[in-house]
Amino acid sequence: MLRKNKGARTVTTNPDVHIITGNKAAAEAARLCRVQVIAAYPITPQSSVVENLAKYVDSGVLDAEFIAVESEHSAMSVLIGASMVGARVFTATSANGLAYMCEQIHWVAGSRLPIVMGCVNRALAAPWNVLNDQQDSMSMRDAGWIQIFCRNNQEILDTFIQAFKIAETTHLPVMVCYDGYILSHTVMPVEVPTQEAVDAFLPPYKPHTVLDPAAPRNINPVTLADPRPNADGVLCHGYMELRHLHHAALREAIDTIVAVDNEFGAAFGRSWGGLYWDYLRADAEVLLMAAGSLASEATAAVDALREAGVKAGVIGLRAYRPFPDDAVADAVAAAKVVVVFDKSLSYGYEGPICADLRAALHGRATSPAVHGYIGGLGGRDIKARELVAATCESIEWMKKNTGRKGTGWVNLQL
Amino acid sequence: MATTALTLPETEYMLPGNRACAGCGLGIAFRHITKALDGKCIFVVPASCLTVLGGMYPTSSVTVPIMNCAFPSTAASASGVAAGLKVLGREDTTVVAMAGDGGTADIGIQALSGAAERNANILYICYDNEGYMNTGTQRSGSTPLGAKTTTSPALGKCEFPKDVPAILEAHHIPYVATASPSYPGDLYDKVKKAKDLRGTRYMHLNAPCPSGWQFAPKDTVELGRLAVETGVFLLYEIEDGVFRLTSRSRALAKQGALKPVREFLELQGRFSSAADAAIDAVQEWVNQRWKRAIERHAE
Amino acid sequence: MEAERKKDAAAEEARQPHTRACEQELAMSWPKVGEAGETGDWRTVRPVLDTSKCLAAQRGKLACMQCWMFCPDAVITRTVPPGVNMTYCKGCGICVEVCPAGAITLEPEHEHEEEHGRDAHAAEEQGSADGDDQP
Numbered sequence: 096m097l098r099k100n101k102g103a104r105t106v107t108t109n110p111d112v113h114i115i116t117g118n119k120a121a122a123e124a125a126r127l128c129r130v131q132v133i134a135a136y137p138i139t140p141q142s143s144v145v146e147n148l149a150k151y152v153d154s155g156v157l158d159a160e161f162i163a164v165e166s167e168h169s170a171m172s173v174l175i176g177a178s179m180v181g182a183r184v185f186t187a188t189s190a191n192g193l194a195y196m197c198e199q200i201h202w203v204a205g206s207r208l209p210i211v212m213g214c215v216n217r218a219l220a221a222p223w224n225v226l227n228d229q230q231d232s233m234s235m236r237d238a239g240w241i242q243i244f245c246r247n248n249q250e251i252l253d254t255f256i257q258a259f260k261i262a263e264t265t266h267l268p269v270m271v272c273y274d275g276y277i278l279s280h281t282v283m284p285v286e287v288p289t290q291e292a293v294d295a296f297l298p299p300y301k302p303h304t305v306l307d308p309a310a311p312r313n314i315n316p317v318t319l320a321d322p323r324p325n326a327d328g329v330l331c332h333g334y335m336e337l338r339h340l341h342h343a344a345l346r347e348a349i350d351t352i353v354a355v356d357n358e359f360g361a362a363f364g365r366s367w368g369g370l371y372w373d374y375l376r377a378d379a380e381v382l383l384m385a386a387g388s389l390a391s392e393a394t395a396a397v398d399a400l401r402e403a404g405v406k407a408g409v410i411g412l413r414a415y416r417p418f419p420d421d422a423v424a425d426a427v428a429a430a431k432v433v434v435v436f437d438k439s440l441s442y443g444y445e446g447p448i449c450a451d452l453r454a455a456l457h458g459r460a461t462s463p464a465v466h467g468y469i470g471g472l473g474g475r476d477i478k479a480r481e482l483v484a485a486t487c488e489s490i491e492w493m494k495k496n497t498g499r500k501g502t503g504w505v506n507l508q509l
Numbered sequence: 510m511a512t513t514a515l516t517l518p519e520t521e522y523m524l525p526g527n528r529a530c531a532g533c534g535l536g537i538a539f540r541h542i543t544k545a546l547d548g549k550c551i552f553v554v555p556a557s558c559l560t561v562l563g564g565m566y567p568t569s570s571v572t573v574p575i576m577n578c579a580f581p582s583t584a585a586s587a588s589g590v591a592a593g594l595k596v597l598g599r600e601d602t603t604v605v606a607m608a609g610d611g612g613t614a615d616i617g618i619q620a621l622s623g624a625a626e627r628n629a630n631i632l633y634i635c636y637d638n639e640g641y642m643n644t645g646t647q648r649s650g651s652t653p654l655g656a657k658t659t660t661s662p663a664l665g666k667c668e669f670p671k672d673v674p675a676i677l678e679a680h681h682i683p684y685v686a687t688a689s690p691s692y693p694g695d696l697y698d699k700v701k702k703a704k705d706l707r708g709t710r711y712m713h714l715n716a717p718c719p720s721g722w723q724f725a726p727k728d729t730v731e732l733g734r735l736a737v738e739t740g741v742f743l744l745y746e747i748e749d750g751v752f753r754l755t756s757r758s759r760a761l762a763k764q765g766a767l768k769p770v771r772e773f774l775e776l777q778g779r780f781s782s783a784a785d786a787a788i789d790a791v792q793e794w795v796n797q798r799w800k801r802a803i804e805r806h807a808e
Numbered sequence: 809m810e811a812e813r814k815k816d817a818a819a820e821e822a823r824q825p826h827t828r829a830c831e832q833e834l835a836m837s838w839p840k841v842g843e844a845g846e847t848g849d850w851r852t853v854r855p856v857l858d859t860s861k862c863l864a865a866q867r868g869k870l871a872c873m874q875c876w877m878f879c880p881d882a883v884i885t886r887t888v889p890p891g892v893n894m895t896y897c898k899g900c901g902i903c904v905e906v907c908p909a910g911a912i913t914l915e916p917e918h919e920h921e922e923e924h925g926r927d928a929h930a931a932e933e934q935g936s937a938d939g940d941d942q943p
């Protein structure tokens with residue numbers, strides 16, 4: 096996998112490089128960020144994240160409260176309570192665990208709590224399937240969280256550290272998404288920064304809201320449709336104003352994500368592209384676009400396409416929410432076609448990344464065609480050669496047709 | 510010495526002019542709970558009448574901090590607050606989870622059981638108005654047999670209520686107690702005792718509700734007394750496994766007899782069409798529980 | 809909720825100008841007496857104290873105080889004699905029932921009004937926690 100890590104610089108001679116799984120990288124990041132309360136419930140393929148953290152807490156490596164709750168709903172509830180009084184908190188989950196948390200995912204966002212959670216992407220039941228796709232985090236797209244996808248284990252570790260900074264700057268929760276098994280259970284060399292370096296990058300959490308008997312506030316009470324005056328006659332934002340501010344914060348987070356990634360680059364010598372990363376984009380006529388490890392795989396497909404004389408490149412999406420519409424639209428503007436590979440599906444329409452890209456391009460003077468493919472659901476393998484085949488199919492279609500091409504399915508065996 | 514009207518603290522933490530119905534038993538209970546906590550507390554409150562009593566944004570009718578939480582999450586949210594306070598060195602603040610019977614016996618029981626099993630450092634208080642009152646008097650797991658609700662509209666509920674304090678006792682937590690706003694001194698003393706213990710403490714309050722039980726608001730205190738005097742609701746505490754009847758229930762166990770449950774039921778519109786068989790069944794249920802309570806009672 | 813909105817709009821007008829300095833990014837409330845308005849408006853009957861019967865008043869010192877202890881709205885003072893804040897008393901009548909001396913009686917609000925005039929506003933829609941528009 097490391098071979099495909101083409102957006103980033105890797106150091107292999109450093110003694111701080113460990114050969115670890117994505118889940119271990121996530122746990123290491125949480126330790127380095129000095130999280131104070133962890134609450135989690137096991138689910139494949141997330142389990143070893145929290146098993147590792149439980150070990151750190153038990154052995155005293157990490158000074159935190161580890162709460163082994165009885166469900167994911169409670170895991171997030173515990174984090175809400177702890178974050179509300181000012182603790183830095185962490186959890187991780189997958190698939191049905193995320194779905195079971197759903198009510199609280201929304202509650203966190205509406206409370207503007209800077210909670211950071213790992214989503215180890217896995218297919219949602221029914222039927223049961225413990226393997227990778229991205230339907231779980233995609234189904235939480237509209238909850239008001241920042242969602243960032245990672246392409247390799249180093250990026251997982253680095254992104255979690257960035258995530259706390261982004262969350263605590265924007266007062267928005269961040270979901271760090273990475274592919275189950277493909278990253279969570281695959282070992283790769285990962286440079287683990289020193290505690291001092293992380294401390295210098297990430298100052299202690301300063302909560303924006305503290306529940307304190309000395310200042311008795313009632314947080315998240317019933318709101319009515321319109322703004323209402325408080326006891327001092329100040330007309331306070333209504334539900335809709337608060338939602339608007341929440342949305343505005345997400346839009347502003349587009350800049351924060353870039354800024355924090357740059358700052359991280361200056362501090363640690365690695366940055367990850369901010370909103371998206373690219374590979375051989377400059378002269379590309381055909382761009383392959385995906386999120387997570389599939390985008391890494393796409394770099395191998397591009398190498399093969401280039402060998403066959405196709406001017407191909409990759410756009411790897413990091414930030415999915417907020418959707419970096421302008422940045423991505425600019426990045427693909429010069430291409431003839433963008434072939435988008437989604438590992439999830441908005442049932443009855445098309446892949447969510449594909450749909451969002453189309454919308455981002457709409458109304459621009461010149462914009463490439465967008466072709467969507469669904470692939471990799473429930474762990475179905477997608478190799479570079481299948482990405483090549485789908486891309487060639489798109490190119491052939493363009494020669495014969497105009498207008499909108501329907502969604503294709505990669506390696507569907509009907 | 511039990512606390513009385515003359516020795517209860519003066520300070521109020523619930524302000525006049527709140528949104529609870531006239532004659533609400535929860536209001537009386539909330540006053541004395543907060544007095545016992547001396548205001549040094551953080552409340553965690555799910556959707557319920559207490560949310561409504563707490564007030565509409567951006568004004569609050571209580572002078573203690575409240576964190577509203579999702580309906581099923583009360584005990585978990587509260588254990589998170591407790592964990593947060595612990596890591597921040599603020600353990601002098603009591604974390605009080607306070608929910609209705611729906612939020613406790615039904616949708617919140619998983620989180621409550623989890624928190625109790627972990628012995629989370631919270632005081633959990635269920636005020637039992639025996640139904641989902643703030644959504645319009647639907648049946649809950651704690652609604653008594655024979656009571657009409659909007660989701661048991663014709664015959665009344667056909668099942669007995671869950672014994673939630675017994676469920677909590679089975680979690681071997683340090684303190685389980687029942688109380689009633691009709692006996693404020695007993696309520697106050699129990700909250701005060703619970704406040705100074707560590708781990709999960711559970712209190713179950715009988716909370717007469719004029720609008721849901723359909724009785725005149727002036728009778729709230731009388732209804733609470735009758736619940737105890739008929740044995741429909743028992744006042745007791747279980748400290749480290751030792752069961753003790755308290756206050757009026759203790760006095761009744763020592764001398765005197767319970768009043769017939771009919772005296773309690775007939776004051777309430779929700780039992781107006783309860784069949785004699787249902788009332789007999791409730792009486793038998795009460796007799797059995799009373800017998801067991803007297804057997805278990807340790808002086 | 810329409811009534812609520814109208815009330816708010818009226819309250820807003822009365823208080824003009826509002827500052828628009830709200831800095832909240834999540835919903836937070838602060839304590840306010842009369843959070844639900846002047847709940848005395850809900851009353852159809854009012855408690856009237858006969859000091860000649862009140863045990864505390866008779867003894868001239870703090871005694872009894874059952875009315876204070878059981879008032880669900882904390883509108884009775886623990887004083888000799890006890891006082892009732894009529895702006896917020898909801899007229900539930902609990903104090904009447906718990907008084908061991910029969911010192912408090914309920915008078916229909918309209919009769920009282922005829923005699924003394926009404927101190928608060930005309931009774932509006934009775935607010936209550938029991939309804940469809942709750943969380």
Ligand SMILES: Cc1ncc(C[n+]2csc(CCOP(=O)(O)OP(=O)(O)O)c2C)c(N)n1
Nearest residue numbers: 556557558580609610611612641642643943
């Ligand atoms: C997940 C969820 N389901 C349903 C509701 C709607 N709801 C709000 S309060 C309530 C009933 C509350 O009953 P209880 O806990 O007994 O408190 P009470 O209203 O009687 O004080 C219901 C069903 C909700 N808020 N959340």
Ligand code: SF4
Nearest residue numbers: 530533558642718937
């Ligand atoms: S419905 Fe019952 S419990 Fe709820 S506020 Fe009214 S009287 Fe109190």
Ligand code: SF4
Nearest residue numbers: 879897898900901903
């Ligand atoms: S008990 Fe009821 S009637 Fe008496 S003062 Fe209080 S609110 Fe008014």
Ligand code: SF4
Nearest residue numbers: 862863872873875907
């Ligand atoms: S309850 Fe009656 S006797 Fe006792 S203090 Fe109040 S008014 Fe006086």
